[in-house]
Amino acid sequence: MSLKKLWTALRGATNEGIEAVADSQAIRILDQEMREAKKELQSCDESLTRIMAKRKLAEGKVSALKADIETYTNHAIAASETDEALAIECADRVSELESTLDVEQGILDSFLSSEKSLKANISKAKTNVRRMEQQIEQVKATESVQQAQVAVSTRHMGANSKVKTALSSLDRIKEKQKQRSAELDVAEELAAEESGSSLDSKLKAAGIKSGASKSGSDKLAQLLASKKG
Template sequence: MSVWGKLFSAVRGGVNEVAESAADTQALRILDQEIRDADTALRRARSDLAGIMATTKVLARRIEEAKAKEAKDMDSARAAMSAGREDLARGLADRISAARAEIGRDQAEHDRLQAQQGQMIRAVQDTETRIQTMRREVDGVKANESLLKAQSAIASSHAGVNSRLGSAMESLERVKKRQEMTAGRIQAGAEMQALESGSDLDRALLEAGIGGNRASSDDVFAELTRIDRTPALPGSAGQNLQIGHNRDR
């Protein structure tokens, strides 16, 4: 692959990474919005379910009342037949027939709504579970994202601190070496000064005729004279020398 091809692939890879990062960032917002939409739909579903449940109860109560009235009309119709009042029995029979038709329609509607109510209850419960699961997953992803950002920040800060500490330690070592060098120079200068001061003092002493090993010719001659004039002890080598000298004379 040519250099331009590699460069193009690298740029394309970087663009893809940026696009994926942007998509991932938007994904959390999209999920939050979907959860809010699901909550809104769930509230509407609960409201509709509450209406269906109310209608079902009304129908159940109306059916129960209609059946009670039907039973009463049947008793009345039987009594009318026993009393020979077929006309009354006929009227009650017509009313009972209409009531039964009405009860049949209400019962069918009640059964339909009750089945729908069961389906909606299951759907609402399933939706609630899914929303709770999605919310927990989104919260977990957000928490992990925050944790990763914090860890990345800490890692970057730690690396920067290590780098700064490394530079500081290097500077500290340079300062120590410079201080040691300066202290060495000061000590060497003091020693040199002491040596130079000692030499000057010895030279001054010599010039004053104090101390030192050097002796002038006058000093040596004075020393010889003192030795020659010293009286010899009896029996000493000096007396023998004097006797011999006299004999020769």
């Protein structure tokens, strides 16, 4: 392999290693960001609670001012029939209350606007956080499954390789056993030929009894012939 190809291979392996580290860091960074986002949302919920409480107090003030305005308006109308000075005093009071009401109504409207905007933003942020959490969990689950699949595949390939090696060894053992059995058969044949048992076996197979003893009549004839001679 040339130095250029070797450098390219090493650089590719290095890049893969860097990417793997970066990917693992990315998940940890996202987890940390999710924790921080949840803390921020918790702070937002607390702020919303305070704004809603102030809005409720402002609503109480506005309602009370409206009630007072209605009351002193009725007093001014009633006093105008009997005591003009008192009627004017009640009218002044209504004017003051209306001015105060304008201020408090402005404050209430501000609280209502802030509350509405904050609720919408918090709801949107919570939806985004939930969506991001789901994506992170999906990525983690997919990564775990793929790692398990790689491990199983690696073990399977290793197991297949070991099985193939074992089968090859078994075939070699069988061949050796066949060879040894054939060698033993040949050795027995050679030993039989040396002892003459091989020829006896052949005669026996042909129906000929090698070295069989003669019958009594044959032996008698042989003895008589030898005596006459």
